[in-house]
Each structure stands twice: as C-alpha cells, then as structure tokens.
Amino acid sequence: MIIVHVEDYFDPTAGYQINELLIAGKEFNDEVYLITSKDMSPFHKNISRDADRDFEVKTGVKVIRLESYFKVSSRILLKKLFKIIDKINPDVVYMHGIGDFKDLILFRKKRKYSIIRDCHMSWVASQNKFRVLYYKLFKIFFATIINRTEKYNKIFALGDEEYQYLIALGISPKKIDFLKHGYNENVMFLDEMSREKIRQHYEYKGKDIVVAYIGKFDDFKRPDILFDIVNCLDENLIDKHQIKLLFIGPKDTKYMDEIFNPKMDKIKSKINITIDSSKSFSELRMYYSASDICIFPKETSLSSIHAQVCGCPVIMEDHSSNRERVINNNNLFSLNNTASAAKILTRIIEESEYKKDNNFHIYESLSDREYKNQIAKLRTLFNT
Incomplete structure (x- = not known):
C-alpha cells in the first residue's frame, strides 16, 4: 500500500501524533511519504536535513519538504502539493488538520485515492476573534461538500473538544470518528x-x-x-x-x-x-x-x-x-x-x-x- 501523509509543519525530533503514527507504522510493508513545509517557526528552530535523513532511516518514510506560496496565521498553502500527490499515485492520503488550504482539494474532482483528515483544534485553542465568521464560511463552502460527497472518507477527532469543533464547522457526525492522542510504549515508559x-x-x-x-x-x-x-x-x-x-x-x-x-x-x-x-x-x-x-x-x-x-x-x-x-x-x-x-x-x-x-x-x-x-x-x- 502507498500512503501519503500531509502535515503543514514537521519536526522529525518531536513526539507529535504524526511522528508517533509514522514510527508505529514501520512494521507494515507500506511505501510511505510525508509531505510538509520548510517552515520550522512553530518549533523555534531551523530545518535540519540530517534530522530528516535520520527520521527517514528510522521509519522508512520519505520526507518531502515544499516551499509555500504564502501563510495566513498558521495556515500554509504548499506549492505543487496536489500535483506531487497525484504523481506519487497513492492508495491513501492522510491530511493532518482541517480548516486549512488543504481543503481546496474539495473543489477538484474526486481522486482515485482515499482521503482521511483529522482535527487537532480544540475550543481551548480556537479563540481567534474572527472564528464565528470563519465557522459560517466553512459551513457554506466546505462542510456542504464534505457531507454530501465521499471526497473525504473519514475525519478523525483527537478528542471530545476536537469533535465539538468539527460539529461547529458544520461537519456531519456520520463523517467523524475518534483517533485519540496516545503514546508508544516502546518510547514512553518509566525509566x-x-x-x-x-x-x-x-x-x-x-x-x-x-x-x-x-x-x-x-x-x-x-x-x-x-x-x-x-x-x-x-x-x-x-x-x-x-x-x-x-x-x-x-x-x-x-x-x-x-x-x-x-x-x-x-x-x-x-x-x-x-x-x-x-x-x-x-x-x-x-x-x-x-x-x-x-x-x-x-x-x-x-x-x-x-x-x-x-x-x-x-x-x-x-x-x-x-x-x-x-x-x-x-x-x-x-x-x-x-x-x-x-x-x-x-x-x-x-x-x-x-x-x-x-x-x-x-x-x-x-x-x-x-x-x-x-x-x-x-x-x-x-x-x-
């Protein structure tokens, strides 16, 4: 199986859900890609190609970093993202996060590959003063497509607050499932x-x-x-x-x-x-x-x-x-x-x-x- 993960920001030395999933998935005989940006500002550090290579060796995942057209708040529009995905010709695309520029894929015809999304956003972090307007616009332009088509096969909430956030965006409960934050017992334990x-x-x-x-x-x-x-x-x-x-x-x-x-x-x-x-x-x-x-x-x-x-x-x-x-x-x-x-x-x-x-x-x-x-x-x- 060919699987593509898309995450706007990625630190190969961190322990976020994306890192954990890629590490835990090594035991399967899949061809896995991670497409991300060259922006490391959320981690207060610069790109380390050596760290990317170490992660590739450790997990067998191919890390692809793209330039971005622009960034609005923390949302990035990656250059040639959809063309690169189509070129890889995957079976599954897991786009991490929702309510960002990756949702533009909804305005393209349905792809041959399955698309999974998830939501990391909770009410704790969704305090932008324009959030009410944002919810309304998302419901009109994006949630209607998500709910009436199969362009997104599944949207995972990482917790109850994330579930409520997806509901606020107008996404049908039928499209939502849970994939809660966790840990890898081979990495995290009392030492x-x-x-x-x-x-x-x-x-x-x-x-x-x-x-x-x-x-x-x-x-x-x-x-x-x-x-x-x-x-x-x-x-x-x-x-x-x-x-x-x-x-x-x-x-x-x-x-x-x-x-x-x-x-x-x-x-x-x-x-x-x-x-x-x-x-x-x-x-x-x-x-x-x-x-x-x-x-x-x-x-x-x-x-x-x-x-x-x-x-x-x-x-x-x-x-x-x-x-x-x-x-x-x-x-x-x-x-x-x-x-x-x-x-x-x-x-x-x-x-x-x-x-x-x-x-x-x-x-x-x-x-x-x-x-x-x-x-x-x-x-x-x-x-x-």
Missing part, C-alpha cells in the same frame, strides 16, 4: 535507570521533589506561570521538601526576554531553578522519569499523556480536553487561578501522590491510547 542518571546530572538529592515543565517556551504555553504558582506556595513547604523547578524545551527569544526571564529574576532567590535546552523526543522519557510532578499551565498538551505514562502526576487547566487526558481530574485548576494550582501542588506533595510507586494505575488507565491500537484502527480503514 528508573535514566531517572537516577538525570537527577545526578542536575545534582538533585534523593528526597528533592522536582516539578517540571517540558515543552515550548512561548506566549501560548506560558511556562512562566509556574513562577506565579510558586509565589502562592508556603515557603516552609519549599524548604521542607526541597522543591526544585526544571524547565526543558525550545525557546522563543522575545517571550524569554520580555516575560520569562524578568519573572525568573524575581523568584530565583526563593527556589532552585534549572533551565535546559530542548531534547529529542526519544530522550524525553528520561526527563519525565527524573521528574516527580509536571505542570503544563496553559492550553492542552500531548506531553501530559507522556508525563503520566512515566509516572508523573500532571497539573493543568480545567478544560474538557484536559479532563480526557489527566487521569486525576482533581489535578485540574480553573482558568488563570494560580492559587488553585498551588493548592493542588501542595496536596500532591503532602499526600505523597508524586511517588512513582503510587502512580502505576495511571499507566494502566492510559493503555488504550497506546499507538498500536491506533494503527490497528487505521489499518482497518485503509483496507476498506
């Missing part, structure tokens, strides 16, 4: 040896409690909010339990200069802070395993699943998408309520909920999200 190694590297003591943020440093994810949470903690708690903050990830320079660093300067005398560079996805289990608690203060994140699989309680905002992902919903705090987040952090520490031995039930609760199950579902669809 006890690496826990000791990483903690020694950062010079953490045995009883230190490491509270980590692992992800992008930008205006959307706002890791600086951890400093606000710490400011709400009892200082005796910090000293008694030797709480440390660990930050890892790619950094937007403007955000760091204008928001993160000024806040850090005001609090660094109160708590030990370690900041490190981004790590490849294959290394991240080492850092989740070395951490005791993870906080993702804004929006939602696939990292929340990875952190829990590695035995970390996760604290996040109380959104329905996060209720799906965070096993203990008592660890969700109301929007912008850092005092509430601090109370949750205090409870987790004082009740010893952070100890790895107390969190094996989390791993069991997430087992249905393991990517082999997701691939099996896709294979069923591909073969129909």
